[in-house]
Ligand SMILES: CC(C)=CCC/C(C)=C/CC/C(C)=C/CC/C(C)=C/[C@@H]1[C@@H](COP(=O)(O)OP(=O)(O)O)[C@]1(C)CC/C=C(\C)CC/C=C(\C)CCC=C(C)C
């Protein structure tokens with residue numbers, strides 16, 4: 358905590374977000390999981406001509422496969438019920454992101470985000486607006502998923518509309534929580550914690566949050582040039598200044614030693630969040646560990662690729678080759694067999 362000049366005690370973003378983590382962990386412990394047959398969910402009013410929920414989920418799967426093939430393949434390793442739920446969450450996140458990042462982004466106003474949020478409230482109450490919302494509406498009755506991280510992701514999009522600079526890491530951390538840490542908090546109740554895990558629920562949520570933050574920091578470091586061309590700098594201004602750099606250096610896009618040193622520190626920080634996340638993966642339920650390890654290893658390799666590009670993230674896009682993606686699969690499978698804090702072997 359930081360005391361301001363006015364005397365009141367200000368909370369850091371990390372502390373604020375940790376309070377959300379504690380709340381999510383407490384909710385998941387309380388809420389019992391309801392299991393029903395697919396397509397028989399009396400709590401949902403299906404929109405339009407939609408007669409079967411399975412059609413809605415299939416459509417979510419198609420959207421997911423179209424936007425993120427690698428990730429879609431990962432979800433195929435999960436149980437069918439969990440896989441469908443993750444698709445529904447993925448599609449909602451992707452649609453939310455498209456509002457500010459997609460082809461119609463220039464027309465998006467805070468009012469449009471307010472409307473998206475009231476649609477979110479409706480779908481959590483069993484009144485989905487369209488087919489894709491209907492799948493998520495069903496998911497949130499089957500798994501103890503809370504609305505807060507979804508609201509927070511919309512808040513992140515609001516932030517993105519009005520803010521294009523971040524004073525320090527504390528401000529950037531909050532943005533990363535809103536747009537990506539939230540994904541971790543949404544996913545854990547679906548992926549499930551292993552029945553014999555000795556870890557606390559909070560620590561697993563904390564690791565999930567860390568993976569979201571790590572992914573977003575990596576995404577930012579990969580896209581520095583692309584974002585600068587849209588007038589945006591998602592880097593801590595105070596750290597840029599300490600490194601002797603300014604926005605103008607970023608717009609000029611020249612790889613200098615100052616830039617390399619700055620990038621080394623940013624990469625180091627992103628890796629620390631990946632390390633934090635690693636501690637939680639072993640606690641997830643059996644079928645969820647493999648896809649999460651795969652996504653962690655693949656996303657983390659983008660950092661290695663930025664190094665391999667000699668820190669030119671202005672004009673070169675760092676990406677992981679198909680061969681490396683394939684190589685990550687057996688490695689992540691082997692890692693998913695390791696179950697750190699558990700005392701007994703799995704029954705599954
Ligand atoms: C198995 C798994 C990875 C599950 C998560 C699936 C899920 C619901 C993903 C939604 C992702 C999404 C569309 C988010 C919207 C905002 C956004 C675009 C965030 C960026 C993702 C990267 O996407 P991409 O490379 O396509 O970016 P471009 O738009 O092309 O620029 C983010 C960087 C954030 C993604 C964050 C996660 C996937 C969180 C992962 C955390 C977990 C799955 C928790 C794991 C649990 C433990 C205990 C570690």
Ligand SMILES: Nc1ncnc2c1ncn2[C@@H]1O[C@H](COP(=O)(O)OP(=O)(O)OP(=O)(O)O)[C@@H](O)[C@H]1O
Nearest residue numbers: 423424425426427428429656674675676677678679
């Ligand atoms: N091996 C590659 N070759 C060329 N472009 C790539 C490669 N990998 C990723 N990209 C580009 O970067 C974008 C984002 O990559 P990301 O790492 O998020 O993979 P993704 O969304 O899971 O997509 P996919 O798995 O279908 O490649 C891709 O949509 C693509 O435009």
Ligand SMILES: [Mn+2]
Nearest residue numbers: 424425426428
């Ligand atoms: Mn992508």
